[in-house]
Amino acid sequence: MTQVTAQMSMSLDGFYTGPRDPRTPQDMSGWMRGPEAPGFFRVTRWAVDAAAWRERQGFAGGERSVDSEIVEETFAAAGAYVMGRRMFDAGEVPWGEEPPFRAPVFVVTHRPRAVLERRGGTSFTFVTEGPERAVELARDAAGGKNVAVAGGGELLRQVLAAGLLDQLEVHIAPVLLGEGQRLFGPGLGLGADDGIELVPDRVVDAPGVTHLRYRVAGRSKLVLDDRGAGGDLVAPAQPEQRSAL
Template sequence: MTKVTAQLSVSVDGFYAGPQFDGNGNWMVSAESAKFFRVTRWATEAAAWRERQGFAGGEQDTNSEVIAESFGAAGAYVMGRRMADGGEIPWGEEPPFRAPVFVVTHRPRQRLVRGGGTSFTYVTDGVASAVEQARAVAGDKDVAVAGGGSLVRQVLKAGLLDELELHVVPVVLGTGLRLFDADLDLGDREGIELTPTRVLATPQVTHIRYAVRGRAPLVLDDRGSGGGPTVTAN
């Protein structure tokens, strides 16, 4: 059965990049990129990631196996326009996805066909439409939400996400872009429940996979509300 999955590298305190780039200057040397590159360093050093990017070398380790598994499971992708535009030149004529990609955007654009089986279809009628279009072509594989973090939140908020994998890097960043924030519109007594299904720890990163159970009311803690001894002041 096709699942809708997402993954993101985050710091221990929940940031996936530095403060958002304002468009002035070079993103590659911005505060946003510095923290983004720190939490994704484990991936860029992995052989499986490097092979997909057309680079030689890299570590053949658990982290590389996680990346190879992720690429192998995806039959189609959904991503945000900012990520698609930012990657268009670096990815070149043969992007790493090797599957159809559906880009969520407000700005129409003609479908873009690249080598290796990758195509980019620009979807202007919302996240749910992009997910459904991706599901229709994924076959027996998964729909992978490639990012960025804002899009992952949108899919989670809409109740469309079945599985979330966080790659938690042992660093505290303090400021930047958080995966989980007020955009989720959770009430004071409401949460999104997750069930951990796999944990793989390496010195560089801990991979935690969750099944997404969905929104649920929070249960008030009633410990001590009855049945125990009564304490009175003298």
Template structure:
């Protein structure tokens, strides 16, 4: 059965999923690039960017799982890029170049309409102005029997947690402190929402925690 999942989502030790002041120079906000260090040294990440080598241990296993079995993605406007308000033009096509790593339909939550963008490698960005529920409906239809991945950013994950739409999630808790930024769990009572910890593993770069909804 198809699931709605969050996998490979990096969080600081003090609970931030991104630093403050996201910009072109700071895609994860200031200090945010410390969060995914567990991922960047893996064989999976190197393969994704066309490089050789990388670690093949626990971090790599979680990295590989975060890319498998998905038929559609949902991301927020901030995850797609640093632009705010009306689209100034159609030149910005995401952070990832001509061949983004999704290779499926990607539904981007936004208040501002824009035509879909077909990219190399099977990725098509669709811009959804009718809200998160409509995006999830369309993503499930596009994914078929495969899973839907909520790719971020923080507020997008928080929305689908609040509504109970997420079936399970893997968090990589990085041993860094950001002090401020976008807090993932502020105001959320995860046990009351039905989530429980079902697995955990620790490496030098992250504590991997799996949450599942009862």
């Protein structure tokens, strides 16, 4: 059954890139020279060093390791992708004529553009009706495989807040960046008395990164646990059921 999945690398203090690049989205071709890139490449170092990632990019070398196995597993499971426009704008030139996705990619944007066909099976379709519509189109195109939310963090938060995400994997790099763009926080649409429940599914501890995978159980109300004051135990609320697309 098709699942909507997401994976993101971040620092121990919760940042997935350095500070946001102040340039307009239309001028992101030099993204790697901007303030976001150093933090981003630090937290994704584990992937860049993996043989499976390098092979997918058309590069030689890399390590055959559990990290490489996780990269290979992630690519193999995806039948279609959803990504934000900033990520596309930053990646269009570096990805070249044969991007690593090898599947349909649906780009959430406010700026229409004709479908962009690339070699190797990758196509970019620009969706102006929002993340829900992009996920719907990706489901139809995935051929029974998963829909992978490829980033960036802003889009991942929107998909998570909308209740569209089934599985979340975070790769924790052992570094403190101190500042940058946080993966979680404001933007999830949560109040003071509710949260999004995650069910642990897998933990893989590698030398340079810890891989944590969760099933997204849905929203639930937070309750006061007053057992320490001698009160009766209050049963935690059950996560709300999410409707399928």
